Amino acid sequence: MAPMAAAAHLEDFPITRPWPVAWGDMDAFQHVNNVTYFRWFEHVRIAYFEAVGWTAAMAEGGVGPILAQTSCAFRAPLTYPDTVTLGARAVDLGDDRFTMRYRVVSGRLGTIAAEGEGRIISYDYREGRKAPLPPAIRAAIVALEGGAG
Amino acid sequence: MAPMAAAAHLEDFPITRPWPVAWGDMDAFQHVNNVTYFRWFEHVRIAYFEAVGWTAAMAEGGVGPILAQTSCAFRAPLTYPDTVTLGARAVDLGDDRFTMRYRVVSGRLGTIAAEGEGRIISYDYREGRKAPLPPAIRAAIVALEGGAG
Amino acid sequence: MAPMAAAAHLEDFPITRPWPVAWGDMDAFQHVNNVTYFRWFEHVRIAYFEAVGWTAAMAEGGVGPILAQTSCAFRAPLTYPDTVTLGARAVDLGDDRFTMRYRVVSGRLGTIAAEGEGRIISYDYREGRKAPLPPAIRAAIVALEGGAG
Amino acid sequence: MAPMAAAAHLEDFPITRPWPVAWGDMDAFQHVNNVTYFRWFEHVRIAYFEAVGWTAAMAEGGVGPILAQTSCAFRAPLTYPDTVTLGARAVDLGDDRFTMRYRVVSGRLGTIAAEGEGRIISYDYREGRKAPLPPAIRAAIVALEGGAG
Numbered sequence: 001m002a003p004m005a006a007a008a009h010l011e012d013f014p015i016t017r018p019w020p021v022a023w024g025d026m027d028a029f030q031h032v033n034n035v036t037y038f039r040w041f042e043h044v045r046i047a048y049f050e051a052v053g054w055t056a057a058m059a060e061g062g063v064g065p066i067l068a069q070t071s072c073a074f075r076a077p078l079t080y081p082d083t084v085t086l087g088a089r090a091v092d093l094g095d096d097r098f099t100m101r102y103r104v105v106s107g108r109l110g111t112i113a114a115e116g117e118g119r120i121i122s123y124d125y126r127e128g129r130k131a132p133l134p135p136a137i138r139a140a141i142v143a144l145e146g147g148a149g
Numbered sequence: 150m151a152p153m154a155a156a157a158h159l160e161d162f163p164i165t166r167p168w169p170v171a172w173g174d175m176d177a178f179q180h181v182n183n184v185t186y187f188r189w190f191e192h193v194r195i196a197y198f199e200a201v202g203w204t205a206a207m208a209e210g211g212v213g214p215i216l217a218q219t220s221c222a223f224r225a226p227l228t229y230p231d232t233v234t235l236g237a238r239a240v241d242l243g244d245d246r247f248t249m250r251y252r253v254v255s256g257r258l259g260t261i262a263a264e265g266e267g268r269i270i271s272y273d274y275r276e277g278r279k280a281p282l283p284p285a286i287r288a289a290i291v292a293l294e295g296g297a298g
Numbered sequence: 299m300a301p302m303a304a305a306a307h308l309e310d311f312p313i314t315r316p317w318p319v320a321w322g323d324m325d326a327f328q329h330v331n332n333v334t335y336f337r338w339f340e341h342v343r344i345a346y347f348e349a350v351g352w353t354a355a356m357a358e359g360g361v362g363p364i365l366a367q368t369s370c371a372f373r374a375p376l377t378y379p380d381t382v383t384l385g386a387r388a389v390d391l392g393d394d395r396f397t398m399r400y401r402v403v404s405g406r407l408g409t410i411a412a413e414g415e416g417r418i419i420s421y422d423y424r425e426g427r428k429a430p431l432p433p434a435i436r437a438a439i440v441a442l443e444g445g446a447g
Numbered sequence: 448m449a450p451m452a453a454a455a456h457l458e459d460f461p462i463t464r465p466w467p468v469a470w471g472d473m474d475a476f477q478h479v480n481n482v483t484y485f486r487w488f489e490h491v492r493i494a495y496f497e498a499v500g501w502t503a504a505m506a507e508g509g510v511g512p513i514l515a516q517t518s519c520a521f522r523a524p525l526t527y528p529d530t531v532t533l534g535a536r537a538v539d540l541g542d543d544r545f546t547m548r549y550r551v552v553s554g555r556l557g558t559i560a561a562e563g564e565g566r567i568i569s570y571d572y573r574e575g576r577k578a579p580l581p582p583a584i585r586a587a588i589v590a591l592e593g594g595a596g
Contacts, residue, residue, distance in 0.1 A: 019318065023344045024184060024337055026177040028229075033173055034514055035489065038482045039322055046321045046378075067481055071518030080177075080344075169466065172493045173486055183365055184340065187333045188471055195470045195527075216332055220369030229493075322482060324475040326527075331471055378475075 006085035006105040009112050013087030013103060014144045015048045021082040032078040037114050038070065041102045044086035045118060048100065052140035062126040063134055072102075072116040082108040090141050096122045096130045098141070155234035155254040158261050162236030162252060163293045164197045170231040181227040186263050187219065190251045193235035194267060197249065201289035211275040212283055221251075221265040231257040239290050245271045245279045247290070304383035304403040307410050311385030311401060312442045313346045319380040330376040335412050336368065339400045342384035343416060346398065350438035360424040361432055370400075370414040380406040388439050394420045394428045396439070453532035453552040456559050460534030460550060461591045462495045468529040479525040484561050485517065488549045491533035492565060495547065499587035509573040510581055519549075519563040529555040537588050543569045543577045545588070 010016050019040055027033040049055050049065060058064030078084070087103040102116040124131035133141075159165050168189055176182040198204050198214060207213035227233070236252040251265040273280035282290075308314050317338055325331040347353050347363060356362035376382070385401040400414040422429035431439075457463050466487055474480040496502050496512060505511030525531070534550040549563040571578035580588075 017318075020315075020341075022337065022341050024176055024182055024340050027173055028175040028177065028179045030177045033489075034517060035173060035482055035485045038485050039320065042322050042480075042482065043318075043320050067521065069518065069520040070481060071516065073516040074514065166467075169464075169490075171486065171490050173489050182340075183368060184333055184336045187336050188469065191331075191333065191471050192467075192469050216372065218369065218371040219332060220367065222367040223365065322474055322480055325471055326473040326475065326477045328475045333471060 005110045006107060009105045010085060010087040010103060013089045013101075014146070015044060015051055015088045017044050017047050017086045018107075019043060019084050019086055021078060021080045021084060023080040026080055030079065032080075034072070034074065037072050037074070037104060037116065040084065040086050040104060041070065041072070041088075041116050041118065044088040044102060045100055045120075048088040048090070052137055052144060054134075054137050054140075057134055057137060058125075061134060063122060063124050063131045066121045066123045067118055068097075068121045069119040070116065071118075072114055074114050076106065076109055076111055076113045078104075078106055078109075078113050082106055084113065090120075090145055093133070093138065093141065096132050098133070154259045155256060158254045159234060159236040159252060162238045162250075163295070164193060164200055164237045166193050166196050166235045167256075168192060168233050168235055170227060170229045170233060172229040175229055179228065181229075183221070183223065186221045186223070186253060186265065189233065189235050189253060190219065190221070190237075190265050190267065193237040193251060194249055194269075197237040197239070201286055201293060203283075203286050203289075206283055206286060207274075210283060212271060212273050212280045215270045215272045216267055217246075217270045218268040219265065220267075221263055223263050225255065225258055225260055225262045227253075227255055227258075227262050231255055233262065239269075239294055242282070242287065242290065245281050247282070303408045304405060307403045308383060308385040308401060311387045311399075312444070313342060313349055313386045315342050315345050315384045316405075317341060317382050317384055319376060319378045319382060321378040323376075324378055328377065330378075332370070332372065335370045335372070335402060335414065338382065338384050338402060339368065339370070339386075339414050339416065342386040342400060343398055343418075346386040346388070350435055350442060352432075352435050355432055355435060356423075359432065361420060361422050361429045364419045364421045365416055366395075366419045367417040368414065370412055372412050374404065374407055374409055374411045376402075376404055376407075376411050380404055382411065388418075388443055391431070391436065391439065394430050396431070452557045453554060456552045457532060457534040457550060460536045460548075461593070462491060462498055462535045464491050464494050464533045465554075466490060466531050466533055468525060468527045468531060470527040473527055477526065479527075481519070481521065484519045484521070484551060484563065487531065487533050487551060488517065488519070488535075488563050488565065491535040491549060492547055492567075495535040495537070499584055499591060501581075501584050504581055504584060505572075508581065510569060510571050510578045513568045513570045514565055515544075515568045516566040517563065519561055521561050523553065523556055523558055523560045525551075525553055525556075525560050529553055531560065537567075537592055540580070540585065540588065543579050545580070 092099045100118040104114040106113045122133045241248045249267040253263040255262045390397045398416040402412040404411045539546045547565040551561040553560045
């Protein structure tokens, strides 16, 4: 889904989504405000969860993701107008957790504007505690990331 | 609760709340962005609902408020730093609706920065249709507004 | 630019823009929060200003738009995922002002989700007062709206 | 400025600011959305810059702060209503950079709700490159943090 130029920066990211920069995303320094990037990360993170079936599975089984920690490194300032392409991939799969890597590529600049991470914990909302990643979700992640499992 | 200077502009508003302006509320024109005012209206609107017991009543009875329409007139531009005082009052009580009037007073400027309105509809979430204002809520609104009913 | 279904609701709107609904646009009532609509209005309003050359003209001549008043009527609740199409048109051209009409059409529902208005004032930022609409901007608006001027 | 209970969690934080949680800060999971925390960090970060005179100095000298990287670890979910106290402190002062540590303390829960960091770079906006921290700013940071320099 990523446009040609953005795709070159997103080869390792199985899930990508375009997103338009809004004029109102800029702050008084006339660059896109740092807070906006975390809204973008959330958008592509949820797209990833949908792609591996975790949104649907959560509704049925009560085991869903929690965002325990997140970070962003800003590489190049962004301005309106632009369309960014957001990428997400999963790494470091553990029994009850994994790390999501994000990338923001500017269509206007043709470069990486930001990179980030999120630590995702598998959580049993009914029991109120951590829970192993549901096997079907784990298998879907491994397949999506092109690994052997 | 309103500070002295703000209070003079909020005499008819039974519910008031202070709110700090954040630097990040400003946009690339270096004034508080228009969208922010509607977040502030929501804050004082919900404070009003709490004051008349509608938040609690909604949880029990399934009849709650819906925002059908809202507007804002901008009187004076705001900048960081400032603390605004938000006011809310209810007018034009109907069987299943009323209008909420908002006012935003700048502590820094000592003047009215914005005025707004919201059209509130009483809605039965279980039945999926408009419903009369619960009598206890109506009585609490009338008492709060100092009217004879 | 509007998709087929949305286009039927946007025939009178010369400027349209698609916009993706984010999961994070929903509030605790699990509908898109009312504040979000005003961000969308801003996006299509600025697209309109760009289309008639007012953004560029403002940088050169110091006469630009101010949003004096805005409103939104909510017709149907929105949820993630969805893509809305935003429409903007100008009506009631005066010497130093006009009204912008907005429409939000849900791709998922195939219906109008919201309608709004903004009162736009032409303002000389150097002189600090209202100013006549620059003739080139007025002509571009008239042409865009298909009128005889 | 921190209320009594919050103060116990903020002893090492020379700059603190209270901030009210808005109902609209909650997302569809009915907790304060992760993006909101970065807005809060920005608020207390700018309060810190003001306290050490960097906001004023930047206007005069053209050397100001850039946020190069930021992160947040979420300890306890927050809900409306609540008032959080935000804390900021500076650590690891380098020639042209330092790290800002943030803490979010919930008044309602009486516990730490989140902790974060920001990597701040001193930047010469006129020259377009990194620049040493202005000596007066460095001295003010050292004094504020109670160190010997």
